[in-house]
Amino acid sequence: MEAQMANTLEQRRDDLRNTRKRNIKIELVQFCIALGLHYLCILEFALKYAMSIRRLEIKNLTKDRQSLVELARRAALSAYAPYSGFKVGAAVLMSDGTVYTGNNQENAAYGQSVCAERVALLYAQAQKPGVAPEAVAIAAIENGCLTTSPVTPCGACRQVFAETEQRYGRPVEILMTGEDVILSADSASDLLPCAFSSDTIK
Ligand code: THU
Secondary structure (H helix, E strand, O other), rough: OOHHEEEEHHHHHHHHHHHHHHHHHHHHHHHHHHHHHHHHHHHHHHHHHHHHHHEHHHHOOOHHHHHHHHHHHHHHHHOOOOOOOOEEEEEEEEEOEEEEEEOOOOOOHHHEEEEEHHHHHHHHHHOOOOOOEEEEEEEEOOEEOOOOOOOOHHHHHHHHHHHHHHHHHOOOEEEEEOOEEEEEEEHHHHHHOOOOHHHHHH
């Protein structure tokens, strides 16, 4: 009788040990899957970024895009930038083929200055609320010369681009230009991952 009880107890201990071992194995597999998914997300973001923002030579752009860049450069010439001396121009190509341009408008109360991108894009949307903006070219002039490095939009302008993409349900191509080179993004949202949007406040 005692021997039988001892056997049953031993059996229970073995079962308990086996269950623990199985649980540890399951947790280990779950941990590995979570770690793998985490690295896949990072890889996906890096690949998306690397593929969506390209560095090109302006002379290799299509004629359409080259003329958009030219219009942004011309708009920069008439910027009102007495405080920074950094004159920025932006040209917005609408999907009906019209182009609206704008430039930075500074103010003695510095915080009230408005960037070229927002002047151009918001004006375009005010004129043609039913037409989606398709592409925006940005250029800047400093000390009378085009900047060598491409001008990239500030965070506030990126947020406004993101809203425009959401509003019209289509991407806005961003052409950030320097004298010879250009950084080209197929969609403004590539410049602002995890943008704040109306989805959050609904
Ligand atoms: N600025 C723009 O208009 N767009 C940009 O992409 C970057 C900065 C303006 C704001 C300010 O008038 C001046 O450039 C210097 O920051």
